[in-house]
Amino acid sequence: MISIPMEYGLTLAGILFAFGLAGVLMRRNVIFILMSIEIMLNAAGLAFVVAGSKWHQADGQIMFIFILTMAAAEVSVGLALVLRFYHRFKTLDADEASRMRG
Amino acid sequence: METLFYISSVIAVIATFMVMVKKNVVHALLYLVVSLLAVALVFFVLGAPFIAALEIIIYAGAIMVLFVFVVMMLNLGSKDAERESEWLTAETWAGPVILAAVLLGEVIFILLHRTGPPFSPEIVGSRQVGVALLGPYLLGVELSSILLLAGLAGAYHIGRHFEDEGRGGGRP
Amino acid sequence: MLELLWLIPCLPFAGFLVLALAGKRLEGRAVALVGVGSVALSAILSVMVAVDFMSAPPPGHFYTQTLWQWLDVAGFSPGITFYLDALSLVMMLVVTVVGFLIHLYSSEFMEEDEGYSRFFAYMNLFVGSMLVLLLAQNLLLFYLGWEGVGLCSYLLIGFWYKDPKNGYAARKAFVVTRVGDAAMAVGLFLLYNNLGTLQIQELMEKAHQSWSPGSLLPVAAAALILGGAVGKSAQLPLQTWLPDAMAGPTPVSALIHAATMVTAGVYIIARTHILFELAPPVLAAVAVIGALTLLLSGFSAITQKDIKRVLAYSTISQIGYMFLALGVGAWSAAIFHFMTHAFFKALLFLGAGVIIHGLHHEHDMFKMGGLRRQLPVTFWTFLIASASLSAIPLVTAGFFSKDQILWLAWSSGRGSKWLWAAGIVGALLTSLYTFRMVFITFFGEAHSEVSKKPGTRMLIPLVVLAFLSVTGGYIELPAIMGNVTIFSGFMHTALPPVKPLSGEHMEWILEIIAVVVSLGGVFFAWLFFLWMPGLSARLARTSPGMLLHRFWFSGWAFDWLYGVLLVRPFIWLARINKDDFIDLIYTGIAWYNQAMNSILSLTQNGKVRFYAMGIALGAIITIAIAVLR
Numbered sequence: 001m002i003s004i005p006m007e008y009g010l011t012l013a014g015i016l017f018a019f020g021l022a023g024v025l026m027r028r029n030v031i032f033i034l035m036s037i038e039i040m041l042n043a044a045g046l047a048f049v050v051a052g053s054k055w056h057q058a059d060g061q062i063m064f065i066f067i068l069t070m071a072a073a074e075v076s077v078g079l080a081l082v083l084r085f086y087h088r089f090k091t092l093d094a095d096e097a098s099r100m101r102g
Numbered sequence: 103m104e105t106l107f108y109i110s111s112v113i114a115v116i117a118t119f120m121v122m123v124k125k126n127v128v129h130a131l132l133y134l135v136v137s138l139l140a141v142a143l144v145f146f147v148l149g150a151p152f153i154a155a156l157e158i159i160i161y162a163g164a165i166m167v168l169f170v171f172v173v174m175m176l177n178l179g180s181k182d183a184e185r186e187s188e189w190l191t192a193e194t195w196a197g198p199v200i201l202a203a204v205l206l207g208e209v210i211f212i213l214l215h216r217t218g219p220p221f222s223p224e225i226v227g228s229r230q231v232g233v234a235l236l237g238p239y240l241l242g243v244e245l246s247s248i249l250l251l252a253g254l255a256g257a258y259h260i261g262r263h264f265e266d267e268g269r270g271g272g273r274p
Numbered sequence: 275m276l277e278l279l280w281l282i283p284c285l286p287f288a289g290f291l292v293l294a295l296a297g298k299r300l301e302g303r304a305v306a307l308v309g310v311g312s313v314a315l316s317a318i319l320s321v322m323v324a325v326d327f328m329s330a331p332p333p334g335h336f337y338t339q340t341l342w343q344w345l346d347v348a349g350f351s352p353g354i355t356f357y358l359d360a361l362s363l364v365m366m367l368v369v370t371v372v373g374f375l376i377h378l379y380s381s382e383f384m385e386e387d388e389g390y391s392r393f394f395a396y397m398n399l400f401v402g403s404m405l406v407l408l409l410a411q412n413l414l415l416f417y418l419g420w421e422g423v424g425l426c427s428y429l430l431i432g433f434w435y436k437d438p439k440n441g442y443a444a445r446k447a448f449v450v451t452r453v454g455d456a457a458m459a460v461g462l463f464l465l466y467n468n469l470g471t472l473q474i475q476e477l478m479e480k481a482h483q484s485w486s487p488g489s490l491l492p493v494a495a496a497a498l499i500l501g502g503a504v505g506k507s508a509q510l511p512l513q514t515w516l517p518d519a520m521a522g523p524t525p526v527s528a529l530i531h532a533a534t535m536v537t538a539g540v541y542i543i544a545r546t547h548i549l550f551e552l553a554p555p556v557l558a559a560v561a562v563i564g565a566l567t568l569l570l571s572g573f574s575a576i577t578q579k580d581i582k583r584v585l586a587y588s589t590i591s592q593i594g595y596m597f598l599a600l601g602v603g604a605w606s607a608a609i610f611h612f613m614t615h616a617f618f619k620a621l622l623f624l625g626a627g628v629i630i631h632g633l634h635h636e637h638d639m640f641k642m643g644g645l646r647r648q649l650p651v652t653f654w655t656f657l658i659a660s661a662s663l664s665a666i667p668l669v670t671a672g673f674f675s676k677d678q679i680l681w682l683a684w685s686s687g688r689g690s691k692w693l694w695a696a697g698i699v700g701a702l703l704t705s706l707y708t709f710r711m712v713f714i715t716f717f718g719e720a721h722s723e724v725s726k727k728p729g730t731r732m733l734i735p736l737v738v739l740a741f742l743s744v745t746g747g748y749i750e751l752p753a754i755m756g757n758v759t760i761f762s763g764f765m766h767t768a769l770p771p772v773k774p775l776s777g778e779h780m781e782w783i784l785e786i787i788a789v790v791v792s793l794g795g796v797f798f799a800w801l802f803f804l805w806m807p808g809l810s811a812r813l814a815r816t817s818p819g820m821l822l823h824r825f826w827f828s829g830w831a832f833d834w835l836y837g838v839l840l841v842r843p844f845i846w847l848a849r850i851n852k853d854d855f856i857d858l859i860y861t862g863i864a865w866y867n868q869a870m871n872s873i874l875s876l877t878q879n880g881k882v883r884f885y886a887m888g889i890a891l892g893a894i895i896t897i898a899i900a901v902l903r
Contacts, residue, residue, distance in 0.1 A: 004107055007213045009148065012111045014213070016141075018206040019118045025198030025887050028189045029182075031127055031173060033883075035134055038165065039118055046141055053148040056224050058234040061153045062242070065235070068160050069246040073253025075165045079172045080261035086176055098880030201890050208897045 009050035016043035029092050030082050034075065041071045107147045114140035125186040127173050131166060138162040152228035275326035279339050279356050282319050282366065283405035285312045289398040297391025306381040309394025313377045313401055317370040324367055327358065328764065335359055335767035336475075338411060345414075352472055357411035360768040361544060364609055365408045365537075368616045372533050373401050375735035379624050380525035382731040383631055387523075393433065397529065400426035404534050408541060413462050413472040416542070420458070420506070423535045424451050430530060431522040443521040450515040454505015458542075461498030464491070465549075478548040487552045496553035499546060500560060503539030507593050510567045514832050516590055517574075520582040524627030527582060532589050532623050533616035540596045540612055544605050544769060551603075551770075557688065561601020565696035568594030570830050572703030576710060577827040580637045581626050584711050587829070588663065589619060591700060595679050598697060602689040603772045604682035606765035611675040614746050618662035618672055621739035625656035628732060629715065632724040639711065644720030651733050653716050655740040660712050662743040664705030664796060667789045671747030676701065677788050678752060681781055685774035694784070698791055705795025713804045754781050 020043060023036030045064040052060015082092070089096045117137035124130040138161050145154035235243055289312030297305055327337065336359040343353045358366075377397060384393050403422025410416035432444030466472055468491055469480045485492045503509075508516035508531075519531055530536070543550060543560065550557050568591045575587035592615050599608035629645060629652065630637060646653035662672035680701070684694040728736075751758035762771070774781075802810040814823050825831060877884070 004104055004148070007216075008107075008111075009144075010213055011210060012114065012144070014206055014209040015115055016118055016137075018202040018209075019115075019122055021205065021890055022195070022198045022202035023122045025201065025883055025890060026122065026190065026195045028194075028883070029127070029186060031169070031176075032130065032186075035121065035130065035169065038161075039121065039134070039137070042138065042141060042161065046144065049145055049148060049150050049153055053150060053226065056226060058226050058230045061150050061226060061231050062234055062239050064150075064153050065156065065231075066242055066246055068156060069250060072160060072165055073249050075168055076253050076257040077260065079168060080257040082172060083175065083261055092176070092178075092182070094883060095881050097882070101878055101880030198887065198890075201887065201894060205890065205894050205897070208894065208901055212897075212901060 006050060006054050009053075010047055013043045013047035013050065016040075016046065019043075028094050030085055030094050031092060033094060034078050034082065037078075038071060038075065041067055104147075107144060110140045110143040110147070113137075114144065125183045125190070127178050127182070128170070131169055131173065134169075135162050135166050138166070149225040151225065152231050275322055276332070276337050276358070277339065278319055279323060279337070279358055279409070280341055282316045282323070282370065283356075283402050283409060285316045285319075286398040286402035286405065288312060290395050290402060293391050293395035293398065297395055300391065302385065302390055305391045305394055309391075309398055310374070310377040310381050312398055313370065313374045316401070316405070317374040320367050320370040323358070324363055327363055331767070349470075350466070350472075352412040352414045354415060355411035355473075356409040357474070358409065360765050361541070361609065362408045364613060364765070365541060366405060368613050369401065369404050369408065369534050372616050372620050372739070373404075373529060375738055376525050376529045376533075376620060376624065379528075379627070379732050379735045380523070382729050383525055383627055384523060389433065393430075393523070396426055396429045396433070397525075400430065400530060400535075404538070407538055411473060411475075413465070413474060413477070416474075416545075417459070417462060420502075420538060421455065423530070423538060424448065424455065424506070427451070427519070427530050427535055430526040431519045433522055433526065440521045443515075443518040447515040447519045450512050451505040454502045454512055457498045457505070458502025461495050461502065464495045464498065468495075474545060478546065481549050481552060485552055488554055489552075492549055492552035493556055496546075496550050496556040497559070499542060499549070500556055500563075503542050504563065505539075507536050507539030507597070508590050509539070509594060509597060510563050510570065511832070513567060513571065513590050514829065514836060517583050517586045517829060520580070520586050524582070524623055524630055527586070528620045528623035528627070531586065532619035536589060536593055537596070537612050537616070540593065540600065540608055543597075543600050544609060547600075547605055547769060550600075554688075557601055557603070559601075561598050561683075561688070561693055564594045564597025564599075564601055565693050565700075566594075567591070568598065568700040569696055569703070572700050572707065573826045574829045575707040576703065577823050578707075579639055581629070581639045581642075581711060581715060582623075582637060584639075584707060585619070585622055585626060588622075588704070588707065591704065592619065592663075595676060595697065595700070598683055598693060599679045602683050602686040602693065603770075604679060604686055605769035605772070606762040607675070607678045607682055607772075609765055609769075610750055610761055611679055614662065614671040614675040614743070617739050617746050618659040618670075618743040621655060621659040621736060621743055622663065624732070624736055624739070625652050625659065628652045628728045628736070631728070631732075632726045633722050634725060636722060639714045641721050642715045643718040643722075644716070645724065646716040648720070648724040649727070651736060652728065655736040656716070657712060658740045659743050660708045664708045665701060665788070665792045666705075666796070667792070669744060671743055671745065673792075674747035674750055674752070677785060678750065680788055681752065681784055682772060682774060684784055685776040685780065686772050687775060698787065701788060702791045702795045702798075705792045706799050709796045709799035710803045713799060717804055718807075752781065752785070754778055754785065 017040050020036045020039030020041075023039060024033055027033055027036065045067045048060045048063040048067070050060070052058065052063070085097070086092060114137050117133045117140060120133040121130045121137065124133060138157060142154040142157040142162070145151075145157060289308050292308050293300075293305060300308070336357060338358075339356045341354040341356070343351060345352055377394070380393070380397070384390055387393065400423060403419045403426060405419075407416055407419025407423060410419060428444045428448040431447050432441045434440050462472065465477060465481075469477055469484065471477055471480065481492060505512040516531060516536070520527055522530075550560070571587040571590040571594065575584050575591065578584045578587060592611070596608040596611050596615075599605075599611060628649060629642060632649065633642065636642065658670070662670035665673040665676040667673050680694060680697045683689045683697050684691060749758065750761040813819050828834065877888075
């Protein structure tokens with residue numbers, strides 16, 4: 001049958017996570033930051049599923065469901081915040097919100 | 103089947119890379135959708151059809167649509183795209199790329215140490231997942247429903263317009 | 275009776291404690307009772323002990339009393355031990371009796387001062403320390419008393435501390451005597467290191483046995499002790515502090531800077547005379563220092579305007595006489611002069627105090643005048659004291675003591691005619707400046723009105739001291755005039771006698787010269803300052819006269835010299851050393867903290883991405899640590 005080493009799956013997850021991390025750190029637009037966070041969550045979920053698949057158990061998938069749920073909740077709240085952010089600062093620059101400096 | 107896995111992973115990586123690089127928000131979003139679809143395909147290959155379907159429905163279907171709606175509301179245009187390219191200079195992405203690369207390197211290093219035997223994925227179907235959800239993970243299900251409730255209430259409250267604030271001004 | 279010896283220093287200490295702890299709460303009369311009473315009791319006890327000692331002398335003519343063991347470490351075990359012999363007995367008597375009279379006087383003099391209890395506390399502490407100094411059996415206890423009197427001198431000179439000038443004078447006194455004290459301490463170290471003990475009698479024995487006369491060690495040790503004595507007794511080159519110390523209240527000047535503390539140097543040289551005899555160059559130096567100092571301060575005294583400064587220079591000069599006597603080996607003559615000097619100098623200061631008190635703290639003699647009608651008792655006692663100071667023949671104590679010194683300066687084995695000549699010139703100067711002071715202050719027309727006449731508590735000490743200034747000399751008459759040797763006979767139980775090398779014939783000649791000189795001084799003073807006062811003023815206005823006047827007025831410019839040689843380089847050194855590399859350590863720590871703060875505060879820039887980068891970095895490092903382990 002199909003034989004995919006677990007490492008490849010995890011490596012894919014790792015690459016996607018790294019991309020997401022770089023995106024969070026690189027981008028100044030809040031929406032892009034949120035998108036990159038989604039990428040990271042997705043990658044983490046992928047890692048879970050790969051692991052669950054190796055052991056032929058449903059636990060990995062269940063974990064992914066939870067992650068998905070959390071991501072959905074987070075995105076809705078986060079985008080609401082983005083709207084507020086835009087109202088307040090008239091721009092989507094994350095660096096504008098630096099009143100807590102010093 | 104393996105080739106399917108490799109192809110979809112390559113597509114996922116490329117699409118994610120394009121997400122990072124694109125200046126236009128909507129383009130990046132679309133690339134992100136493609137990436138998610140590719141990952142769903144990977145799930146399918148790995149024998150988790152239920153999760154693959156969930157990924158497409160919820161992640162690509164609901165969350166990304168939410169993103170698109172918000173972007174449309176914010177009415178981001180080409181001016182913003184220019185600003186993005188202004189912001190994405192070499193000195194900006196050098197540091198993060200290095201950090202991410204180092205992290206990736208560490209992860210791969212760990213992985214290389216433990217090469218186990220390749221496994222043959224069985225299909226873990228929806229029935230199995232459902233039984234596990236309503237069995238050992240019942241509490242988690244309940245908690246995530248509370249989380250969704252909290253998210254709902256929070257999003258509603260935060261996104262609300264107050265009477266004394268106009269569309270383009272006012273303090274939050 | 276001799277067992278009560280320990281009470282004599284302890285009573286003033288007890289008085290000090292009572293006044294220091296509770297003085298503010300006691301009213302004036304109680305304070306005076308404690309302050310004067312403690313010294314009075316000491317005086318009575320001293321007299322009783324003296325009578326007992328002289329009538330039934332203990333074996334060896336000394337008496338030791340140990341209170342307790344002070345230290346006992348590595349074989350070094352000094353005790354709080356008192357040692358009474360003829361030398362310490364005489365000095366103890368003088369200190370307590372004269373001290374009592376001065377305390378009585380100051381109970382009225384300092385009456386309106388708000389620091390009344392503080393004054394008596396300090397004075398009692400001083401008397402206690404001085405007695406410890408005199409009665410100490412070992413040099414460590416002696417040094418304790420030495421430092422104690424130095425401290426009290428500082429405290430009392432700067433008694434009116436609200437005026438910064440007084441504080442400056444007190445600091446000057448302390449620093450200058452400190453130089454001497456440091457030399458003395460090094461001398462003590464030297465003695466202990468080489469001879470292994472600090473008990474005075476034992477020390478002298480060992481020094482006599484182990485060291486040969488003129489070798490390096492005794493010369494060094496004696497020179498260092500001389501350094502200490504010179505500081506405390508205000509001799510050359512450390513005499514600059516005493517004229518400025520007149521900033522303190524007059525009873526302080528009387529007690530400390532006339533009768534007692536300044537004679538501590540004389541005491542220590544007499545006490546360690548064996549050591550000094552083992553170092554002939556140092557002994558010669560003692561005599562030379564004495565001679566030079568008495569001349570130098572004599573010249574300075576004839577130009578002073580402040581009555582207390584005249585008396586200060588006079589004190590320096592008279593102690594020069596005592597040093598001269600010590601240097602030629604006339605040990606008991608020095609102590610004899612110390613005793614008579616204590617009487618008449620204290621009297622002079624107390625009389626000056628009456629004048630100052632009565633004229634509202636006026637010190638300038640030229641603003642006084644004609645006071646003999648307004649202050650008769652003061653005038654007569656002051657006159658008697660001045661006569662004693664000038665060694666007016668036959669009726670005063672000073673005559674006998676000073677002439678004994680002059681005779682022995684010529685005729686002793688270590689004497690020389692140059693020393694005698696210095697002493698004679700000094701005697702002329704003494705009577706000159708003394709009677710200049712008397713004539714300007716008490717004769718002539720009055721420039722100021724006396725507003726406060728002295729009361730009995732101020733007059734009784736004056737009278738008693740005047741009596742002593744006259745009769746104190748009769749216990750020691752020279753060979754040509756009856757050869758009464760009560761005093762020196764008693765002193766020779768503790769100090770070696772001196773043999774005059776010239777005969778009676780020479781003694782008569784020298785005696786006559788001395789008499790002529792002292793009376794001549796009086797005559798010249800009368801001439802220049804009473805009969806033709808304009809003459810001295812005109813002389814002073816000529817250009818060599820003005821130069822001389824300024825030179826002598828400033829004490830032969832020693833202050834200026836020390837300022838240029840020592841004070842200014844020191845201040846310069848302190849100033850360039852202000853930012854030296856040790857400071858760098860402290861300021862470096864502060865600077866480093868500030869630098870770190872400014873660097874680290876850059877990380878608090880409020881930007882989300884930056885913080886996210888921090889998280890990523892932390893994660894990488896943690897994983898790296900886990901991986902590499």
